[in-house]
Amino acid sequence: MSFFSGNFFTGPYPDDVDAIFMSHVIHDWNDEDCLQILGHCYEALPTGSPVLVQEFLLDDDKTSQLLGVFQWFGLLSSTSGDQRTSAEVGTLLSKAGFAEIETRAVDREQSIVIGWKK
Numbered sequence: 001m002s003f004f005s006g007n008f009f010t011g012p013y014p015d016d017v018d019a020i021f022m023s024h025v026i027h028d029w030n031d032e033d034c035l036q037i038l039g040h041c042y043e044a045l046p047t048g049s050p051v052l053v054q055e056f057l058l059d060d061d062k063t064s065q066l067l068g069v070f071q072w073f074g075l076l077s078s079t080s081g082d083q084r085t086s087a088e089v090g091t092l093l094s095k096a097g098f099a100e101i102e103t104r105a106v107d108r109e110q111s112i113v114i115g116w117k118k
């Protein structure tokens with residue numbers, strides 16, 4: 001595994017990646033900004049590779065256990081972002097071009113939404 005530093009709005013993105021892991025990143029941004037970031041991820045990934053979006057996801061009715069709601073208040077007061085549901089993150093991934101989207105639990109609070117470049 002290797003790490004690459006950069007600006008996810010302007011790039012450059014590495015050209016030899018197997019996967020891109022976005023941990024607690026897209027919650028900081030509105031849908032338009034997320035689509036820009038995820039669009040860059042799509043362009044950077046080779047066909048057959050995944051983007052993994054780790055978040056404290058809200059439940060479908062926008063409720064959550066303590067951590068997700070606590071973080072949501074912070075996001076609403078200091079960013080243009082949003083605490084999203086699995087479906088909302090999946091819609092962003094789909095709009096960015098990703099397919100076969102699925103959500104997997106990491107622990108009691110965190111999940112990863114995975115989309116594949118086909």
Ligand SMILES: C[S@@+](CC[C@H](N)C(=O)[O-])C[C@H]1O[C@@H](n2cnc3c(N)ncnc32)[C@H](O)[C@@H]1O
Pocket residue numbers: 006007008009022023024025028
């Ligand atoms: C909520 S933190 C998440 C940190 C870490 N990935 C984690 O899971 O704990 C969001 C991160 O995005 C970084 N960030 C903000 N704008 C960025 C940009 N344009 N390009 C790259 N990173 C950025 C911030 O510096 C911060 O480290």
